[in-house]
Amino acid sequence: xxxxxxxxxxxxxxxxxxxxxxxxxxxxxxxxxxxxxxxxxxxxxxxxxxxxxxxxxxxxxxxxxxxxxxxxxxxxxxxxxxxxxxxxxxxxxxxxxxxxxxxxxxxxxxxxxxxxxxxxxxxxxxxxxxxxxxxxxxxx
Numbered sequence: 001x002x003x004x005x006x007x008x009x010x011x012x013x014x015x016x017x018x019x020x021x022x023x024x025x026x027x028x029x030x031x032x033x034x035x036x037x038x039x040x041x042x043x044x045x046x047x048x049x050x051x052x053x054x055x056x057x058x059x060x061x062x063x064x065x066x067x068x069x070x071x072x073x074x075x076x077x078x079x080x081x082x083x084x085x086x087x088x089x090x091x092x093x094x095x096x097x098x099x100x101x102x103x104x105x106x107x108x109x110x111x112x113x114x115x116x117x118x119x120x121x122x123x124x125x126x127x128x129x130x131x132x133x134x135x136x137x138x139x140x
Contacts, residue, residue: 007070008063009035015046015076019083022050023115036065042074049091052080086115104128
């Protein structure tokens with residue numbers, strides 16, 4: 001009877017989250033309109049590590065205009081707000097820290113704040129060149 005329709009239409013939405021939400025994941029309550037003019041509410045979970053622009057499919061939360069066939073899906077596209085301190089490249093976080101030239105020559109330890117707000121002590125080896133990227137494993 002419905003021919004080409006195997007299910008109702010999908011609904012596409014965009015959500016904006018913070019870099020902290022990327023670290024921990026985020027539960028969201030979404031209010032959105034269906035094609036039949038009704039509105040609905042859904043609680044969804046954005047998983048930790050989500051990428052900017054990533055689409056997440058939530059099965060059966062889309063349109064339900066034709067009751068005799070299954071609901072469509074809800075497609076949520078994620079936008080991540082640029083963080084004032086950190087840059088992200090996949091699973092890696094980058095933070096720029098100014099270091100005195102004498103500390104680069106002689107070596108030193110500096111404190112670097114993490115995304116969770118903790119301070120890490122980072123060893124700057126003697127003779128480090130300006131612009132050098134140091135890696136702190138397990139804190140990205």
